[in-house]
Amino acid sequence: MLAAARESFAGNGFAATSMRGVARAAGVDAALVHHYFDSKDELFVEAMALPIDPRQVAATVLDGPRDELGVRIVTVFLTVWESPDGQQRMKAxxxxxxxxxxxxxxxxxxxxxxxxxxxxxxxxxxxxxxxVSLVASQLIGMALTRYLLELEPIASAPMPTLVERIAPVLQQYLTD
Incomplete structure (x- = not known):
């Protein structure tokens, strides 16, 4: 089922993929897909083998004072990237x-x-x-620079330093 889901998401995109279509491609009854996956969102998370559940990321980021959003966002992002399994999967x-x-x-x-x-x-x-898209651009840029290009000194900067420097920029984007 996951292979069929990956193929459908990759070939058709998120919007055009249906749980019924995945079931059909996998040669199973749609009820079986629904048995293992409560929603298309859950199927997507599992099929893509992300090291984190994006829904939990959103919930974690939004849980707390608004004036600390920047800190929470960069902390969650770096925590995922800094874990051995997370870094390998996120690089891929x-x-x-x-x-x-x-x-x-x-x-x-x-x-x-x-x-x-x-x-x-x-x-x-x-x-x-x-x-929010500007925040994403900052995070993706940091990930490319730190983890793929390994450009110094950002590649070896301690996580607390990055949080301290990047969080205010993200917070500025998020403040009306």
Whole structure:
């Protein structure tokens, strides 16, 4: 089922993938897919083998004072990247996103739905989606620089230093 889901998400995108379609491609009854996965979101998370559940990321980021959003976002992001399993999977994920238009579209659709939209709705404002996208651009840039390019001194900077330096920038994006 997961292989069929990966193929469907990659070939059709998040929006066009259905649990029934995945069941059909896997040669199983749709009820079996629903038995193992409560929703298409859950199927997406499992099929993509992400080291984190994007829905939990959004919930963690939004749980706390608004004026600490920047700190929570960069801390959660770096914590995932700093774990051995997380770093390996996230490097593979990031390389795939930048090298494949299909994977980029899939992740754009999935991450938008599971993280960007909920965070945008929570912070509010007419340009909330743009501000949250700017946060994403900062985080992706940091990940490319630190983990793939391994550009010094950011590659070896301690996590607390990065949080201290980056969180205020993210907070600025998120403040109306």
């Amino acid at each position: 994920f990031l390389r795939s996103v930048v090298s494949s238009d299909q994977v980029a579209q899939l992740m754009r659709d999935g991450i938008s739905r599971l993280i960007l939209v909920p965070v945008s709705e929570a912070i509010g404002g007419e340009d909330a989606r743009l501000r």
